[in-house]
Structures are given as C-alpha cells and as structure tokens.
Amino acid sequence: MRRVWLKYLEVSRTTVRSRWAYLWDQVLGGLFLVIIMFVYVQLWRTTYASGSGGDFAGYTLPEIIWYLVFAEAIILSLPRIDAVLDQEVKDGDLALRLNKPYNYLLFHYFSFMGDCLLRVVTWLVIGGVTVYLLVGGFPFRWEGLPAMFSVFLITQTLNFCYGASIGMASFWVEDVSGLYLLLDKVKWVLGGFMIPIELYPATIRRIAEALPFRHMVGGPARLFVKFSWAGAGELLLLQGLWLLAFVGVCLAIFRLGVRKVDVNGG
Amino acid sequence: MAPILTMGATSLCKVGTSSATLASVRTIFRMPRKAKEGMTSTMAVIEVRGLKKVFALQRKPEGGWARFKAAFKPEVIRMEAVKGIDLDVDKGQALAFIGPNGAGKSTTIKMLTGILHPTEGSATVLGYTPWKQRQQLAFRIGSVFGQKSQLWLHLPPVDTFNLLARIYELDWLAYLQRRGELVELFELEEIIHTPARKLSLGQRMRCEIAASLLHRPEIIFLDEPTIGLDPVAKASIRDLIRRANKEEGVTVFLTSHDAGDIEQLCKRVVIINHGEVILDDTVNSLRRDFMKTREIDLKLDSPFDGALIMPGVTVVKSKGYGVKLAVDIAVAPIDAVVGEILRTYHVQDITIQSQPMEEIIAAIYRGRKESAS
Numbered sequence: 001m002r003r004v005w006l007k008y009l010e011v012s013r014t015t016v017r018s019r020w021a022y023l024w025d026q027v028l029g030g031l032f033l034v035i036i037m038f039v040y041v042q043l044w045r046t047t048y049a050s051g052s053g054g055d056f057a058g059y060t061l062p063e064i065i066w067y068l069v070f071a072e073a074i075i076l077s078l079p080r081i082d083a084v085l086d087q088e089v090k091d092g093d094l095a096l097r098l099n100k101p102y103n104y105l106l107f108h109y110f111s112f113m114g115d116c117l118l119r120v121v122t123w124l125v126i127g128g129v130t131v132y133l134l135v136g137g138f139p140f141r142w143e144g145l146p147a148m149f150s151v152f153l154i155t156q157t158l159n160f161c162y163g164a165s166i167g168m169a170s171f172w173v174e175d176v177s178g179l180y181l182l183l184d185k186v187k188w189v190l191g192g193f194m195i196p197i198e199l200y201p202a203t204i205r206r207i208a209e210a211l212p213f214r215h216m217v218g219g220p221a222r223l224f225v226k227f228s229w230a231g232a233g234e235l236l237l238l239q240g241l242w243l244l245a246f247v248g249v250c251l252a253i254f255r256l257g258v259r260k261v262d263v264n265g266g
Numbered sequence: 267m268a269p270i271l272t273m274g275a276t277s278l279c280k281v282g283t284s285s286a287t288l289a290s291v292r293t294i295f296r297m298p299r300k301a302k303e304g305m306t307s308t309m310a311v312i313e314v315r316g317l318k319k320v321f322a323l324q325r326k327p328e329g330g331w332a333r334f335k336a337a338f339k340p341e342v343i344r345m346e347a348v349k350g351i352d353l354d355v356d357k358g359q360a361l362a363f364i365g366p367n368g369a370g371k372s373t374t375i376k377m378l379t380g381i382l383h384p385t386e387g388s389a390t391v392l393g394y395t396p397w398k399q400r401q402q403l404a405f406r407i408g409s410v411f412g413q414k415s416q417l418w419l420h421l422p423p424v425d426t427f428n429l430l431a432r433i434y435e436l437d438w439l440a441y442l443q444r445r446g447e448l449v450e451l452f453e454l455e456e457i458i459h460t461p462a463r464k465l466s467l468g469q470r471m472r473c474e475i476a477a478s479l480l481h482r483p484e485i486i487f488l489d490e491p492t493i494g495l496d497p498v499a500k501a502s503i504r505d506l507i508r509r510a511n512k513e514e515g516v517t518v519f520l521t522s523h524d525a526g527d528i529e530q531l532c533k534r535v536v537i538i539n540h541g542e543v544i545l546d547d548t549v550n551s552l553r554r555d556f557m558k559t560r561e562i563d564l565k566l567d568s569p570f571d572g573a574l575i576m577p578g579v580t581v582v583k584s585k586g587y588g589v590k591l592a593v594d595i596a597v598a599p600i601d602a603v604v605g606e607i608l609r610t611y612h613v614q615d616i617t618i619q620s621q622p623m624e625e626i627i628a629a630i631y632r633g634r635k636e637s638a639s
Binding site: 004017018022093096 | 402418428433
C-alpha cells in the first residue's frame with residue numbers, strides 16, 4: 001500500500017520539479033496580480049469612501065482585499081487540467097497513459113496538486129506582499145491553519161474534478177475550450193471570485209448558495225479571512241458532500257469516455 | 267526506406283520495384299507455421315484467437331442541412347478494424363508486426379495492452395486477459411512509441427526514471443542497480459542529467475528505451491522506435507533492442523515501416539492489412555521472396571553511357587551524371603554489382619536502398635488475391 005501512495009506522491013514531486021523550470025515565468029506573471037490588486041484596492045477604497053463609513057456585508061476594507069487575494073490565489077493556482085485531458089484524448093496520449101500501472105485520474109490529480117501547490121505559494125507571496133503594502137494586514141487566525149489547509153486541498157480537489165470533467169468532454173466534442181470558457185466564468189461569477197456572494201442581490205445570492213461554486217472559490221476565501229471553527233466545520237462538511245458528487249460525476253464521465261474510445265476507436 | 271550502404275554524400279530516392287512472384291506467394295501460404303525457419307516452439311507469451319474489433323464510426327454527410335440533422339441523429343457505420351486474427355508469440359521471440367497505415371496494427375496492440383476491448387475473440391498476454399487485467403499486465407510489459415515521449419521534457423531523464431521506478435513499485439536499491447546497468451549498456455552517463463528537451467532525437471530514444479526496460483518487462487511493444495532518426499542513431503537503437511532481446515530475453519513486438527528495422531531485429535514477421543493477417547513467416551523467407559530488389563542511386567563523374575550490362579540489373583532512370591538502377595539480388599548479388607560499377611565508372615556518390623515496406627506489402631497482397639482467385 002505504501003508503494004502505491006509513494007508512486008502518486010512522486011508524480012506530485014516530479015510535477016513540482018518540472019514546473020520549477022517555469023518559476024521565473026510565473027514570478028513575472030505575478031506582475032499581473034500586482035496590477036489587478038492595485039486596481040481592486042482603488043475600486044474598493046472609493047466604494048468604502050462613498051459608503052456609510054462602516055463595512056460591507058461584514059467585511060472591512062482590508063478584509064475584502066485579502067478575500068480577493070485568497071480568491072485570486074485559488075483560481076490562478078489552478079492548472080488547466082481541462083486542456084491537458086483534452087489534448088491527451090485528441091493526440092492519443094491517453095493510450096500511453098492507460099498502459100502504465102496507475103490510475104489515470106489519480107495520476108493527473110497528483111500532478112495537478114503538485115503544480116497547484118507551487119503556484120499558490122507564488123501567488124500568495126506576490127499578492128500578499130502587494131496588498132500588505134497597500135492596505136496592511138488583518139488578524140489572521142494562525143491556529144486555524146491546519147483546517148484552512150484541509151479546506152484548500154478539498155477546494156482544489158473540487159476544482160480538479162470540475163476541470164477534468166470539462167476536459168473529458170473531448171471524448172464527445174471536438175473542442176472543449178468554448179465549454180471551458182463558459183463553465184469557468186459561471187464558476188467565477190457564482191463562486192464569488194471577484195466579489196463575495198454576500199454582496200450579491202438576494203435572488204442571485206440564493207442561486208449561488210444552492211450551487212457548489214461558492215465552495216470552490218468564495219467560501220474558502222471567506223474562511224481564510226474570517227476564520228471560525230464552526231465555519232470551517234460547516235464548509236468542510238458541505239465541501240465533502242459536493243466532493244462525493246463531483247468524484248462520482250468525474251469517474252462516470254471517465255468510464256463512459258473510455259467506453260466510447262472502445263466503441264469508436266482511439 | 268532503409269539505406270543499407272552509402273558512400274559520400276547520401277541522397278534519398280523514392281521508388282523501388284516489386285518482383286514478387288505468384289509461385290512464391292503460394293509457397294509461403296502453404297507452409298505450416300511451426301515448420302518455419304527460425305521459429306522454435308517454446309512457451310507462448312502472447313496467444314490470440316479470432317481477435318476482432320469493430321468500431322462504430324459517425325459519418326458526416328455533405329451539405330449543411332444534412333450535417334445539421336446528423337448532429338442530432340448521426341449516421342453510424344461499422345468499421346471492422348481487426349477481422350479475427352490468430353497469433354502466437356513465443357517467449358524471447360522478436361516479432362515484426364507490420365502493415366500499412368490503417369491496417370489494424372495499433373488496434374491490435376491496444377487490445378493486447380488492454381486499452382481496447384475486442385468485439386470478439388480472445389487473447390492472453392503473459393497469462394493475463396489484457397482488457398480485464400490491464401494494471402497487472404502493465405507491470406510486466408513495456409512500451410515505446412516513436413512518436414510519443416514518456417520523458418518529462420523539462421527534466422533530465424533521471425527524474426523520469428525515478429518516477430517510473432515508483433510507478434512500477436520497484437524496490438529502490440534494486441532500481442538503482444538496474445538503472446546503473448542500463449546507463450552503462452545504453453551509454454547514458456553524459457545525457458542522463460541533461461533536460462530531455464536539450465537531447466537529440468537519437469539520445470532521447472535511447473533514454474525512452476532504457477526507461478521502458480527499467481522494470482524488466484518480459485515483453486516490449488515498440489511502435490516505430492526509429493522513426494525520424496538518422497542512420498547512425500537507427501543503428502544504435504537497433505543494437506540496443508537486439509541486446510535487450512538477446513541478452514535479457516525480452517520478447518520484442520515491433521511495428522515499423524522501416525524494412526531495416528525488420529531485417530535487422532526480427533526473425534519473424536507478421537503482415538497485417540485491412541485487419542487480416544496476410545503473411546506470417548520468417549524474415550529470411552520475406553527477404554528471399556519479396557525483398558529481393560535493391561535500388562542503387564549513382565552520381566557519376568561523367569554522363570552515364572549505358573555500358574553497365576549485367577543480368578538482374580535494369581536502368582530505371584538516367585539523366586546526365588545521375589542514374590538509378592534496380593537490382594534483383596537473387597540474380598545479381600549486390601556486392602558484385604557494386605564492384606562492377608566501381609570498376610566501370612568514377613563514382614561521386616552512391617546510395618543503396620531496399621524496397622519500401624509498402625511495396626512489399628502491396629506485392630504480397632496482390633499475390634494473395636491472385637492466389638485466391
């Protein structure tokens with residue numbers, strides 16, 4: 001059993017080493033985040049200045065800016081798993097992967113997580129330093145770090161399943177990039193990527209609350225800023241339930257897809 | 267096309283001629299398999315019986331409206347990619363499994379490695395039913411795809427080797443020892459720590475084959491391992507495959523369009539076309555009966571005067587200083603022809619090539635059709 005897990009950990013480690021070659025590209029790409037955060041700070045400063053002087057949906061100015069840092073870090077650290085799987089199906093690399101003694105989806109999951117962890121650290125450092133210089137810090141609850149890390153892992157697992165399911169649509173459609181573009185933006189909007197969903201109009205907020213997207217972006221970002229053990233427990237429970245559904249869908253799509261390859265040829 | 271001898275600057279020619287006779291085709295098809303030269307009856311590691319694969323393909327009709335309707339109700343046609351083939355491969359054998367594009371080679375290999383389920387028939391590879399026990403089988407087989415890489419491009423090959431050691435759940439000390447052996451055998455010392463993207467195609471292919479042998483597979487599936495390589499790199503790769511086969515007893519299942527790969531690596535050849543096995547024989551027989559034409563491209567110091575008259579040698583084309591000859595090596599041994607050329611002319615450049623595999627297959631296929639009618 002130990003050897004089985006070692007192989008997947010080695011996949012993550014190898015991905016990190018491979019991504020390391022791009023580290024400076026990523027750091028340079030971080031300039032984008034610096035600009036975005038600068039714009040956000042100016043926008044929210046103006047918004048707060050024109051308001052009653054209190055907070056918005058319980059967020060102070062530094063809290064909402066830090067919320068955005070975490071939301072950006074979650075989204076920007078996601079590797080394009082949809083594109084990877086799409087390409088493998090189209091190029092026939094799927095066959096190369098399937099004749100190795102590992103689970104195809106687990107291989108990609110551990111590779112995804114390795115890449116994701118490297119990226120999130122980069123984005124958090126760049127975004128964090130920028131925002132700290134612009135609006136200062138906030139009372140971060142260090143004791144909640146293990147719970148936050150667990151939430152982060154489940155968040156990215158949900159995002160993996162979401163992206164992988166879109167990518168595996170290439171078993172049926174010629175090009176998944178349009179589908180990805182649409183579904184990714186749905187996730188951004190209803191997940192609270194650019195604005196916490198608590199600030200949405202009541203109807204849209206109710207829709208967003210009924211869907212899983214807030215557990216993939218906004219929910220974790222809110223928890224990192226406004227940590228509470230009760231909030232962490234609730235989020236982990238809801239994420240866990242959605243995770244079961246997401247994993248089920250992902251596996252079903254994979255099995256149907258492989259069967260389709262079997263019927264229609266490689 | 268496989269250049270087998272070049273002098274001076276090499277040049278490639280395009281066309282060869284086929285001279286397969288109906289009689290030889292008939293002889294081959296009557297020959298019992300076990301009686302064939304070079305085939306020993308040891309333990310079969312691959313056993314295939316009546317393996318068939320039918321794909322359901324969607325047809326896209328012409329015209330906008332028809333295509334729109336087809337998006338909702340597609341027209342599906344059945345395509346028989348493999349039409350019930352039988353095949354036994356013995357342990358330690360080096361088998362060339364060849365055929366033109368779309369013949370059913372890849373589909374057969376995908377069924378033998380468990381990636382595809384057959385529509386009918388049965389197969390066992392090392393005692394496993396591949397499509398039911400794909401993961402268990404994967405531990406005992408290796409594969410190299412000439413056009414696909416398992417190396418991580420931004421990492422040195424040693425990192426891919428380490429990953430594969432974990433993937434195949436190898437004991438770490440045993441792995442290090444094995445890696446050392448392969449590094450020495452494949453002469454990888456100087457390249458194993460260089461990022462794969464900086465290696466030449468030949469160096470990369472050496473690493474690919476070493477990577478596929480790390481877990482000591484009993485069978486290795488090689489799909490066009492020498493594609494795109496220069497003659498020196500080809501020779502090196504062939505030598506490594508031969509050594510894996512001879513020294514480690516690895517069963518080699520090779521597909522290639524390069525006649526040189528087949529002649530130099532394999533004793534047995536199975537030719538598949540339109541999903542059917544059209545020939546299962548020794549490479550020696552194939553060479554004797556079908557690969558008996560060589561093409562010689564010459565560039566001379568003076569215009570060709572047509573003075574070269576030898577039985578079995580025909581002038582295919584001549585223009586100015588250049589001439590192309592077709593040599594039937596059953597009638598005129600190649601060394602005698604080359605000797606005569608060098609005695610008669612001042613040669614600036616000479617290239618000798620065997621017949622393209624496609625032409626050999628076409629000749630066998632034509633012979634088979636005639637034989638059936």
